[in-house]
Amino acid sequence: MIRLIVLIAAACLLLVALNAEAGNPNRGKELAEQVCASCHGMDGNLVLDDDYPKLGGQHADYLVFALKAYRSGDRDNDLMSPFAQDLSDQDIRDLAAWYSRQEGLIDLRIR
Ligand code: HEC
Numbered sequence: 150m151i152r153l154i155v156l157i158a159a160a161c162l163l164l165v166a167l168n169a170e171a172g173n174p175n176r177g178k179e180l181a182e183q184v185c186a187s188c189h190g191m192d193g194n195l196v197l198d199d200d201y202p203k204l205g206g207q208h209a210d211y212l213v214f215a216l217k218a219y220r221s222g223d224r225d226n227d228l229m230s231p232f233a234q235d236l237s238d239q240d241i242r243d244l245a246a247w248y249s250r251q252e253g254l255i256d257l258r259i260r
Contacts, residue, residue, distance in 0.1 A: 171242070171246070172209065172239075172242030172243050172244075172245055172246030173242075173243045173246060174243070174246040174247045174250050175247075176243040177242075177243035177244045177245070177246050177247030177248070178191075178247045180240055180243060180244055180247075181193075181244060181247055181248070184232055185204075185232065185244070188201060188228070189201065189203075189204050189248075190205075192205050192248075192251040192252065192253070193205030193206070193207070193248040193251050193253055194251070194252070194253050200228070203253055203254060204248040204251075204253070205248060205251035205252055205253025205254065206248075206249065206251055206252060206253030206254040207248060207249055207253065207254055208249060209242075209245040209246060209248075209249035210245075212241075212244065212245035212248055212249060213241055213242060213245045216233050216236060216241045216244065216245070217241060219232075219233035220233040220234060220236060220241075
């Protein structure tokens with residue numbers, strides 16, 4: 150019986166850990182609204198001019214990679230870098246989950 154309880158507890162912990170890893174698009178949406186939408190739009194498709202990349206439909210992995218690069222300074226841009234400084238790893242995963250789920254970039258190989 151004790152073994153079963155330990156097993157169930159371990160399974161629950163694993164689920165919590167996996168969930169944190171995945172990124173929560175609803176929380177990402179809230180962050181996007183507060184911080185990112187003025188430049189990128191809520192759905193990542195606002196293009197103020199050629200300097201502003203589209204985020205909508207971009208691969209989540211790439212968004213995570215790019216945001217971490219701005220945060221660490223590997224990638225530096227006067228407009229963008231300041232907004233990445235205070236993001237936690239979880240913020241970054243949530244934002245990536247939100248923007249990657251929006252309409253936007255299409256992969257021509259699979260259409
Ligand atoms: C003041 C305007 C501004 C705000 C606010 C802003 N960005 Fe950006 N963002 C930019 C610009 C300009 C670039 C292009 C920078 C460059 O050329 O490296 C960019 C680039 C990016 C990129 C790289 C895209 C690519 O294709 O490589 C990502 C990802 C990104 N922004 C996400 C965000 C997120 C998430 C937020 C909110 C936390 C945010 N941005 C807030 C202006 C902004």
